[in-house]
Amino acid sequence: MPTKIVSGQGGLARCGALAQSIGMAKPLVVTDAVIAKQDFCKFVVQAIEEAGLRYELFEDCAVDARLQQAESLAGLCRRKGLDGVLAIGGGSVMCCGKATAISAVNEGSLRDYAFPRLAPRHPLPTLMIPTTAGSGVEVSQFSVLKDEELHEKLIVGGASCFPTLALLDPATLASLPKALAAASAVDALCHALEAYFSSLATPLTDSIAIGSAKTLYNCMRKSVLDRDLDAQADNLLASSMANIACGNARLGLGHALSDPLESHLDVPHTVGVSVLLPRVVAFCAEAAPAKATIVAQALGGVPGQRDPIDHIRRSLFDLYDDLGLRKSFSLEQLPLEKASAIAALAVPGLYGGMVPHSIDNETLINSPALRSMTVKQARECLLACLSE
Numbered sequence: 001m002p003t004k005i006v007s008g009q010g011g012l013a014r015c016g017a018l019a020q021s022i023g024m025a026k027p028l029v030v031t032d033a034v035i036a037k038q039d040f041c042k043f044v045v046q047a048i049e050e051a052g053l054r055y056e057l058f059e060d061c062a063v064d065a066r067l068q069q070a071e072s073l074a075g076l077c078r079r080k081g082l083d084g085v086l087a088i089g090g091g092s093v094m095c096c097g098k099a100t101a102i103s104a105v106n107e108g109s110l111r112d113y114a115f116p117r118l119a120p121r122h123p124l125p126t127l128m129i130p131t132t133a134g135s136g137v138e139v140s141q142f143s144v145l146k147d148e149e150l151h152e153k154l155i156v157g158g159a160s161c162f163p164t165l166a167l168l169d170p171a172t173l174a175s176l177p178k179a180l181a182a183a184s185a186v187d188a189l190c191h192a193l194e195a196y197f198s199s200l201a202t203p204l205t206d207s208i209a210i211g212s213a214k215t216l217y218n219c220m221r222k223s224v225l226d227r228d229l230d231a232q233a234d235n236l237l238a239s240s241m242a243n244i245a246c247g248n249a250r251l252g253l254g255h256a257l258s259d260p261l262e263s264h265l266d267v268p269h270t271v272g273v274s275v276l277l278p279r280v281v282a283f284c285a286e287a288a289p290a291k292a293t294i295v296a297q298a299l300g301g302v303p304g305q306r307d308p309i310d311h312i313r314r315s316l317f318d319l320y321d322d323l324g325l326r327k328s329f330s331l332e333q334l335p336l337e338k339a340s341a342i343a344a345l346a347v348p349g350l351y352g353g354m355v356p357h358s359i360d361n362e363t364l365i366n367s368p369a370l371r372s373m374t375v376k377q378a379r380e381c382l383l384a385c386l387s388e
């Protein structure tokens with residue numbers, strides 16, 4: 001994990017010194033219009049000013065990170081001789097900041113560096129201050145961008161594109177609406193558990209994934225419902241841990257099945273993955289009973305008291321009830337007659353790979369999950385998401 005992580009209450013006060021410690025004297029500060037109004041954001045800007053940094057402030061990051069916006073900000077960096085990017089915001093703002101740092105020092109368009117193509121030059125130093133706990137973008141080597149001209153999503157990044165520093169301070173969660181806090185935290189839990197049930201998992205990723213899942217489960221109610229600062233600090237760190245785990249062991253079936261729901265039926269990412277989570281975890285856990293037992297314990301289970309898979313399912317549903325999250329899709333979100341098509345659309349998976357010319361019931365979903373899923377099983381899994 002190349003990103004240096006500074007975590008805990010009071011961290012924001014150090015952001016000027018931290019920016020200097022990674023070579024910034026004149027950074028571009030990017031945020032969005034909502035975050036720019038928050039006291040913690042004003043505090044960050046004041047702190048870097050007091051530390052003697054000269055900076056340019058851009059407060060209009062789009063709701064989804066835009067390729068054109070990142071390229072235009074990169075132009076600003078070059079014209080003004082800016083030497084780093086400090087991003088304060090959610091996943092979109094941080095993706096915009098990271099892509100700006102790549103574009104500022106590399107020739108041509110970011111389209112030339114759509115993954116798996118790599119930008120030849122190391123990006124400007126980046127400092128990420130997440131204002132939601134869940135996306136994990138602050139420790140990820142990738143940025144997801146929208147190309148407004150070609151109407152495409154593209155990913156830029158690679159091993160040289162990890163953020164330089166992630167500053168996790170629960171003060172940044174002060175204004176986060178409860179519904180968004182809950183959805184983001186459960187997305188992080190999906191990242192952790194999908195990494196844990198991956199065929200690419202190692203003892204190293206497993207320890208981070210299960211540590212993250214356990215912390216998330218234990219802190220989530222206090223973090224989201226009570227806004228307890230210690231719990232929010234745990235939530236932020238565990239979200240970063242989840243992304244470190246899935247950045248290495250990759251994501252599994254929940255994200256693979258959610259992807260076509262998001263792109264074809266406009267189901268929000270957090271709804272897609274959280275409704276799918278209990279079903280796909282149960283599916284994988286059947287093939288990995290030892291791991292199922294460990295996950296059940298991480299989610300508050302007492303050894304030997306209940307079937308581990310049953311416990312995982314029930315503890316997740318109880319958590320969703322407490323946080324006010326959906327346990328199933330509505331028929332508007334997933335019309336019955338669309339389930340087969342969505343299952344087939346999930347075949348390419350998130351990471352590319354061979355897709356057969358014709359897809360039938362026995363075609364496998366491309367996924368690193370430790371249990372393979374056929375299109376038929378994917379359809380059954382989606383249909384199960386329509387009832388609690």
Ligand SMILES: [Fe+2]
Pocket residue numbers: 187188190191255269273
């Ligand atoms: Fe996710």
